[in-house]
Amino acid sequence: MNMSIKLNIPLENLQDFGLEESHIGKMVFGHLFIAIGARNILFLRAGDFVTKEIYEKYCKSSIKILSPLDQDAVNTIEDYLRIIKVGSSSEEEKLTAKSDLLLFFRRKCLNGDLSVLNFYYAFKKLFKLYDLDLAYEQYKVSHILNHRAILSATLSTLSALMLNVVDFSCLKDIFNTSFFMDVGLIKQSIPCFHIMQAAEKERLNIGDGKKYLEHLVASDTLISIFDQHPIFSYDMIRRSIQKFSYPEIAKIVKCHHENLEGTGFPSSMSYHVTSKFEQIIHYSDTIIPFNTFDFVYGDFEAIKTLIFQNKDISWVRGKWSSYVAYKEAA
């Protein structure tokens, strides 16, 4: 058996899926393996998109494809979300559904074997991505940004629920805004290595992103892209602004690099003038590294490490409502 991804359950227990379960331009909802003889080889990671080329090459073949996503868990998450969605649900019923959903999250994900992708997939199914073309564009340019988008959208939605946001329209706007938070980095078609390096350095230590770029050739252009990317992201999100129930939520993306002490960019705002929603997506942006992420069973162990053990971002601890909420949830 040849696999580059560690699975905690035997392959023979996995449910079979064919590519016909997916569609061109849509994300696959679990790792897909091709079985060639006795060998199972990973060929699409969870969160990847099915391209036209892949679809045409593999869909009509008899190659066996396996997915580790737990559909029962996805269905459970969807059921809780539907209670929050239904207009006739009382505030008390919505808050109860929210509490049950977070309990499920704690038992099955935070301290269990499910993948964070179960939550992403359920969220995406009910919330919908407002601009699938833009999501596909981001994926084609950078798998790293795509993985960050999946994690960011999921964690921000969970943060909002932990902070008692049970307005379904608001949750789906937060999910979408967080998914496209860094899409401004692809405005120049390809985020170069240096821009991504700067973004990671900035994540670990405020101000280090620009310092890194200052010493490079064409630093003015790179700094301009880096400095303005929250505004670029907003401009790109605005293409689908008619799908937002609360268009002002899309604007929070402009503030995802503003910091506690007014040391952020592009507007040097301080914590005291940022809203709860701005803090939610900034928190997700701060804890998720610029790396590819393996969505597998038990992957929340890696998220917990990011939340609780990363000394380099200790400045965020105790000051951000999302951190406190996650700490309480654990």
Ligand SMILES: [Fe+2]
């Ligand atoms: Fe950013």
